[in-house]
Amino acid sequence: MTELFKLFITFLKIGSFSFGGGYAMLPLIEEEIVYINQWLTQSEFIDIIAISQMSPGPIAINSATFVGFKYLGVGGAIAATVGVCFTSFFLVTGLARVIIKYYDSLIVKGIFSGIRPGVIGLIGAACVSLFKASIVDIKSLIIGLTVLVILSKTKIHPIAVILSSGVMGILLYSI
Known part of the structure; x- marks a missing residue:
């Protein structure tokens, strides 16, 4: 299997088994990219x-594009981006009518009632992982907590x- 095809398959798997959007995908992306395939370091992944x-567009697509580009250049960016979008494109176009038709059924309501809290758990896991990798000293903790308070x-x-975070970084890490 070529590395390009392996990258496509990896992001196809990520896109196929992640529900709840990009933030919910982050733990799976991290596991596949940093730990299983070791294409990036933890620090590179956080960056x-x-x-x-910060880039316009969905975080899952942006992440796939950036990871693919960092690993295999333009071809890698295309392979990873197509891979992460492939399943959801076909699910949305193929299953949309079925889901809309049966949305009020107990089975569909049960499925979504189970998926919603699962997605919150995935997003929480991504937050914990990103926190551990990003908050490395008291200065980074100050920046993180300041942003959390300001946004809330x-x-x-x-x-x-x-x-503002960039400015705080310059001030705190240049002194």
């Missing part, structure tokens, strides 16, 4: 997640928070 969050108490735009 790619940060870039993916105000309606400041996330771009302003990202830029």
Whole structure:
């Protein structure tokens, strides 16, 4: 199996077995990319997640594109992006009518009632993993807690928070 095909299959698996959007995919992406295939280090993965969050578009697609590019260049970016989108594209186009038709059925309601809390658990696991990798000292803890408080108490735009975090990083880590 070529590395390009392996990258496609890895992101096909990630896209096929992740529900709840990009944040819910992060634990699976991390497991596959950092631990199983060792295509990136934990630090590189965290940097790619940060870039993916700042870039326009869904975090799962951005992450796949950046990981693919970092690992295998433009071909890797295309393979990873197509892989992560492949299953959801066919599910949405193929199953949308069925889900809409039977949305009020007890089985479909039961499925979604089970998936929702599972997705929250996946997002929580991603938060814990990102916290462990990103909060490495008291300065990073100060930046993280400051951003958490600001975002939970105000309606400041996330771009302003990202830029402010960069400024805090310069101030705290240059001194």
